[in-house]
Amino acid sequence: MLSSIASIVLLAPAVLAHGIITSPAARAPGAALTSACGTKITTAQKQDNTSYVEQLTKLATTSTDYNASQCNLFLCKGLQFADNSANVQTWKAGQVVPIKVSMRIPHLGSANVSIVDTKANTVVGALLKDWPSGYSPGTKESDIPIEQRQFNITVPSGLETTCANAGDCVLQWWWLYNNPVIVETFESCVDFKIAPAAYGERSFNA
Ligand SMILES: [Cu+2]
Structure with a gap:
């Protein structure tokens, strides 16, 4: 009894943050994250898979093993292919791909879903979903409209070359809470590649 109370107290400081893609499987921390971003950032993300970017950039300033050239915390929170x-x-x-997002605590803000060319670190094409405002209202997850948590995206055409190989592109869900005192940026990434069009689906110029 006493020991279980003690462990609750010990766990209390690890406040869970708020958002992640739960389906399809999103990037998670592993050995490659440690070598790119360092031990502190990896431990933080292992303790809380919904941590936000600003927590991690702060940790980077005190990490001797943070490698800025390998770790871009503003792309997938530095998580590695x-x-x-x-x-x-x-x-x-x-x-049409169904996406599920979990937000443990709502924060009214903006969000979008895009495809990012990971080498160029740029969004490719149009946003697949865009909530410029009004995203994630309320005080508990069930207050958030279901269409903000479970939605479909349609895979765009024209990515057959840019996203031919796994790791070259990610689908990134991005959610920003930006009030006058606090900025919290949440990112979660799905790895994918685009299958070449089947032979009969290709169009040829005669
Ligand atoms: Cu928050």
Whole structure:
């Protein structure tokens, strides 16, 4: 009894943050994260898979093993493809993909879903979902409209080259809480590649 109370007290400081893609499988911390971003950032993300970017950039300033050239905390929170290579989705242009997001605590803000070219670190094409405001209202997860937590995206065409290989592109869910005193940025990434169009689906110039 006493020991269980003690462990609750010990766990209390690890406040859980708020958001992550729960389906398809999103990037998670592993050995590649440690080598790119360092031990502190990896431990923080292992303790809380919904941590936010600003917690991690703060840890980076005191991490001797943080490698800025390998760790971009504003792309997938620094999480690495090598730690998620077993969970690569294979999609085709035009395919409708259901996405599920969990937000443990709502924070009214903005959000979007995009495809990011990971080498160039740029969004490719149009946003697949865009909530410029009004995202994640309320005080508990069930207050958040279901269409903000479970939605479909349609895989765009024209990515067959840019996103041909796993690791070259991610689907990134991005959620920003930006009030006058606190900024919290949440990111969660799904690895995918685009399957080439089947032979009969290709168009040729005669
Ligand atoms: Cu918060």
